Amino acid sequence: MLSARAFRQLISIGHLTLIDPDGNRHECLGSCDGPRATVRILDRSLDRRLMLNPELAIGEGYMNGGLVLEEESTLYDFLDLCMVNIGSVREGTMRKLLAGVRGIRAAIRNWNPVHLAQGKVAHHYDLSDELFDIFLDSDRQYSCAYFLNPDDDLETAQWNKKLHLAAKLNLKPGQRVLDIGSGWGGLSLFLASLVDDLQVDGVTLSREQHAVSNRRAEEAGVADRVRFHLKDYREVEDQYDRIVSVGMLEHVGPRHYDEFYGQVNRLLRPEGVAVVHAVGVFNRPEPQNQWMEKYIFPGAYTPSLRQQFTAIENTRLFTTDVEILRQHYAETLNRWRLRCAEEKDRIVAMYDERFYRMWEFYLTACETAFRHGSLMVFQIQLAKNLYAVPQTRDYIADFERRWRGRGATTLRQVAGSDMGRKPPLPDAPQETEEPRRA
Template structure:
């Protein structure tokens, strides 16, 4: 970040790819076990995210310049793991496939009411309203995202079908036929998992379906990385599946399907990193060089981590009744084929 590290041959991603690719399993080290135990001990304090702190955490990362996100995301500003059906898919294709994949799991029917928790810049909400003829309510804690989402929705002529609110999920009172949350659960914080899924259960109709898409880890519970927590995602954490399922069970929801996306996010981050670097000159005009080095390190480290460590993406499909979702997964492919 300070510019004191110089790489003469290659770049920071190449260096991190070598480091993480050769990291191996350090779990047997007594020093590492002690360090991880200490980090887990203080984790409830670092991941305590009441509504006011949650909004501050969101503002730190998302209330930046519009041009920043325009210069490395796709046109729809999908800022979460894409779905690469083939290695040759473009970022735009993969992000469209991600939206179709999630929509298929929601089993949408015309006229239904959908809640989008963590609606970001509104791309998912607009897609669902336009593609499935449903009405969508989006919740965000970012003032900049809210403004952008409203403008883009008005430009798309979807004002009657899609509405957005600057609102914490804990303060939503209405009930919905479907609930979707993409890339938001990472910011909930472990002390609030029970509250999150209780809220999903309370807001979901008896025959409703919810899909929660989140970064996670295929290994045991850990703690947030110090650098990411300080500079990029304060209050963020990628949970182990064993941390999520108990809160789902206690909420009265049924896990009807779990899918683990493995290298999809590594490919997504590679596309973002390449676009970021291609537009580095413009980004330097918007933000100083230290910021650009920080974000290059962030995108590079995350890509290498998704390639070489236990970081993955979970998609949890939830319902209140066993009979709400078909008995086989054939409906997912059928729905996507008909979109």
């Protein structure tokens, strides 16, 4: 069995059992204890594809039912086992050749001019409203939450994330804010609820998100100062005091980082501050996983900090703060995955069994990647001058502390709109003496 040979080379930690289509068992034993999983291969053609291109074949095999988990093993068990072993793989000639081909292909796919960008966004973000309501929080925050305590629920952790970003923006009454990649509008509405007379513009390329965002602003009675536009960020021409971008940089692509930060620099006023929140890699960047590229995020790319700083250095922006969120996204994805599992029948009824397995694979693979250090989230704060924010980080904690003990009546009315589908946001989490970091 060809795939058994490949997995034996991979597995140095833990234990994988492969059962071939004839029922024969192939044991792949690591030299030390670790995760365990048992997988049955039902599709004979999958064996060769697992050998030649495992990162695409594993996902497709699971989606199509040719690869199934056995003996009480779960998909998480299997992908956890794979991810914990990825770092020990030695790069042979064939692997390097395949990586080179992937790099050429990615260079083409990551080209993201204005006229192509909307189609790539629509592939993922214009899916059914009902699907996103199933697994996201009531404010539809489709990005990494912020867990002050490991037992925070999703609503609390997403509230924490929005407050953390607001604190880093160092907002003042009457300022103009641009939200690049504004999603369903939750962050923009949240910011407008915190600070008096804040004027917020959000831009998105998703028609569905654009419609929902403007409806929420109307329902909240703030459409006069919170506006959403179906527009590429490169088409924005106004000037802003603050710019925030959450989960959008991953869709920019390395060929466009200079363009992105150059536009941020042009749009910021002299005393301006920007915060960029994105998924990144700890080590050297590589082309996106082929399965993820094909089925989930076409044209996306996971950046490194080095790439960001190189592009930032080409502008006149100052990097004033950087924070790395390590396991926060793993915890976020865990909660999304469990919510989907609870509503499996609904998702299958909306689409089909194959779609559910695709979505389950996406969430599980991403969670295990964050668990084992392949991925992280970074928040970069930028300013037009050295004095735009205080000289120490105390102002961030002070801002959060002022809000953390308050009731969230205003936030429910403005930023916590449940869009008619879920219960309202809880009260602002109560401050503890020594919050434990996730």
